[in-house]
Amino acid sequence: MFDPETLIRKGLPKGHFKDRIVRTLLSGVTYSIVLIAALLFGKIVVDGAPVLFKAEAPFVDLEFLTAKNETLHVFDDEKGNRYQLPASQYSAYVVKNGAEAIFNEQTYSYSGGGIIGPIAGTALLTIGSMMLALFFGVSAAIYLSEYAKQSPFIHAVRLAILNLAGIPSIVFGLFGFSVFVLIVPVITQDPSDRSILTIPLMISDYVISFQGWSSSLMAGCATLACMILPVIITASEESLRAVPQGFRDASLAMGATRWQTIRKCVLPFSLPGILTSSLLAITRVAGETAPIMFTAAVAAKDDLPWEGVDGPLDVLSSQVQALPYHIYTLAARIPNSEYTQRAQYGSVFVFLVLVAILSLGSVILRSKLRSKLKW
Amino acid sequence: MKTAIQIKNLNFAYSGKQVLHDVTMDITARQVTAFIGPSGCGKSTLIRCINRINDRIPGAEVTGGSVEVHSIDINRKDIDLQELRRRIGMVFQKYNPFPKSIYENVAFSSRLAGLTKRAELDEIVENALKSSALWEEVKDRLHASAFGLSGGQQQRLCIARAIANQPEILLMDEPCAALDPLATLKIEELISELKKQYTIVIVTHNMSQATRCSDMTAFMYLGKLIEYGPTMDVFERPQDPQTEAYVTGTFG
Numbered sequence: 339m340f341d342p343e344t345l346i347r348k349g350l351p352k353g354h355f356k357d358r359i360v361r362t363l364l365s366g367v368t369y370s371i372v373l374i375a376a377l378l379f380g381k382i383v384v385d386g387a388p389v390l391f392k393a394e395a396p397f398v399d400l401e402f403l404t405a406k407n408e409t410l411h412v413f414d415d416e417k418g419n420r421y422q423l424p425a426s427q428y429s430a431y432v433v434k435n436g437a438e439a440i441f442n443e444q445t446y447s448y449s450g451g452g453i454i455g456p457i458a459g460t461a462l463l464t465i466g467s468m469m470l471a472l473f474f475g476v477s478a479a480i481y482l483s484e485y486a487k488q489s490p491f492i493h494a495v496r497l498a499i500l501n502l503a504g505i506p507s508i509v510f511g512l513f514g515f516s517v518f519v520l521i522v523p524v525i526t527q528d529p530s531d532r533s534i535l536t537i538p539l540m541i542s543d544y545v546i547s548f549q550g551w552s553s554s555l556m557a558g559c560a561t562l563a564c565m566i567l568p569v570i571i572t573a574s575e576e577s578l579r580a581v582p583q584g585f586r587d588a589s590l591a592m593g594a595t596r597w598q599t600i601r602k603c604v605l606p607f608s609l610p611g612i613l614t615s616s617l618l619a620i621t622r623v624a625g626e627t628a629p630i631m632f633t634a635a636v637a638a639k640d641d642l643p644w645e646g647v648d649g650p651l652d653v654l655s656s657q658v659q660a661l662p663y664h665i666y667t668l669a670a671r672i673p674n675s676e677y678t679q680r681a682q683y684g685s686v687f688v689f690l691v692l693v694a695i696l697s698l699g700s701v702i703l704r705s706k707l708r709s710k711l712k713w
Numbered sequence: 714m715k716t717a718i719q720i721k722n723l724n725f726a727y728s729g730k731q732v733l734h735d736v737t738m739d740i741t742a743r744q745v746t747a748f749i750g751p752s753g754c755g756k757s758t759l760i761r762c763i764n765r766i767n768d769r770i771p772g773a774e775v776t777g778g779s780v781e782v783h784s785i786d787i788n789r790k791d792i793d794l795q796e797l798r799r800r801i802g803m804v805f806q807k808y809n810p811f812p813k814s815i816y817e818n819v820a821f822s823s824r825l826a827g828l829t830k831r832a833e834l835d836e837i838v839e840n841a842l843k844s845s846a847l848w849e850e851v852k853d854r855l856h857a858s859a860f861g862l863s864g865g866q867q868q869r870l871c872i873a874r875a876i877a878n879q880p881e882i883l884l885m886d887e888p889c890a891a892l893d894p895l896a897t898l899k900i901e902e903l904i905s906e907l908k909k910q911y912t913i914v915i916v917t918h919n920m921s922q923a924t925r926c927s928d929m930t931a932f933m934y935l936g937k938l939i940e941y942g943p944t945m946d947v948f949e950r951p952q953d954p955q956t957e958a959y960v961t962g963t964f965g
Contacts, residue, residue, distance in 0.1 A: 487771055582809065584805060584807055584809030585809060585811060587766060587769075587809065588805065588871070588874070589811075589821075590766060590769060591766055591798055591803035591805075591875070592798065592799070592802070592822040592874070592875065593796065593797075593798040593799035593822060593825065593826075594795070594822075595795055598825060602821075607811075607812060
């Protein structure tokens with residue numbers, strides 16, 4: 339016989355304490371992660387923000403963003419006033435007041451001036467590698483999702499591409515060094531001594547020389563592009579597959595060729611997805627140190643990438659400074675002191691802000707496009 | 714009566730699995746021919762063989778027999794597939810306008826053919842929309858997104874898009890499956906209007922739809938053509954017991 343009174347419990351609900359304990363534990367773990375993130379960002383903001391922001395207009399230390407990186411000279415004048423001047427201003431001071439007016443001089447590498455060089459270098463590396471990676475990645479994704487027969491071999495290819503994503507970035511750096519820096523062919527009139535193989539071209543005295551691009555912007559871009567290719571390919575293939583089959587059917591049924599169908603009915607509708615996923619890859623490209631330290635980056639450089647060059651090819655074949663490498667240099671290669679902290683904290687803060695802007699941009703763009711393109 | 718499509722002993726397989734067995738039928742020009750039968754009987758496969766849209770599916774192949782359109786075997790190696798599909802339009806079960814404007818949807822095939830003159834495009838779009846009885850409803854918002862239309866309107870837009878190509882033959886694969894009865898009625902009215910100009914082949918699950926708008930009906934079962942004849946005969950005096958069972962609703 340069913341007794342309705344049994345529906346009313348006596349005492350606490352079943353498992354009351356267990357539930358509470360589990361709940362407390364899980365929330366504790368979650369919030370401790372948030373706490374770690376907050377501490378990390380908080381520390382960088384507290385240390386770095388004062389470098390970049392100022393109390394008076396224009397509120398941002400433009401010099402730090404737009405000046406070149408220089409050695410910092412710290413010295414006293416005869417009255418005991420302490421000066422901190424970047425190398426260029428220091429030499430002007432010396433010319434004006436004479437070397438005998440300098441007392442207790444100390445120099446700190448990389449600590450004076452601003453970081454326009456690393457910012458420009460990172461921008462160029464990012465743009466170049468994204469262009470390369472998008473071209474190769476989207477092409478491969480189109481082949482994999484639109485043309486290739488879904489055979490075991492293609493699945494193996496896809497798996498290989500996915501695995502590429504798990505390779506540590508330092509390995510990509512070494513790969514880039516051994517391939518792009520040392521081996522890839524160039525067309526030149528005077529091959530270098532370390533050329534592995536030269537093939538005469540029969541046009542005046544040009545030869546194809548397998549001597550690599552040496553450490554240069556283009557070697558860095560190619561290495562970074564290799565690193566993010568799996569991300570781009572996977573994201574692009576997903577976006578391509580998300581385009582309904584019906585669009586392809588409709589287009590083919592109207593007499594479009596396969597390529598016309600892809601160009602007009604598949605790519606345009608998957609492009610927003612491809613681009614937003616690629617924005618996430620940008621933050622990775624901009625942030626990696628290991629792939630560029632052997633292939634493109636240089637710690638100190640007087641000229642900006644576009645200064646003192648003969649043309650675009652010259653820009654591509656010269657080394658650049660880069661923000662993550664600059665931060666590595668500031669952290670590992672110079673002694674830490676009160677005079678170096680401005681450059682150290684400031685660089686990290688600027689870097690973090692840049693990456694945050696890119697991430698935020700991709701999140702906003704993604705949600706906007708998602709609501710716009712629905713089927 | 715002119716024959717538009719001749720299907721001769723057609724056998725068709727998906728990755729070795731035979732789905733059509735020796736289908737033979739003649740489809741008359743400027744008439745509506747309906748394919749009926751339970752799910753999985755091969756009627757969609759058969760209609761998709763007529764414009765070779767099955768080519769896209771890996772492993773799908775004709776394993777015997779032929780489909781001839783105006784006496785040309787469309788599975789010949791040297792067929793111009795794009796031209797074939799231009800001559801044979803298709804409307805799908807799930808309406809599938811592109812996420813573009815109404816105008817651009819209808820102008821799609823003309824643009825593919827390289828037409829860029831605004832005046833000519835305008836005329837093609839207007840005529841196609843008028844033929845599909847959509848013009849009055851959309852003429853003031855031609856450049857609005859096609860996704861703003863109701864389901865029935867989107868399907869009529871797909872019909873407009875198909876006939877903007879000025880095809881000979883129009884294939885309709887369950888065009889009303891995703892529509893409500895009122896939208897279905899409109900499409901059926903449209904079909905009886907369109908058959909004056911086009912040879913129409915329609916796959917349908919809805920037997921009353923077949924009786925309402927088709928001249929000829931083919932009943933298929935398990936990949937075989939069981940019975941084919943004038944619609945009235947198939948429904949009222951079926952020759953085959955299987956057909957009778959299906960059209961009277963005893964099975965299927």
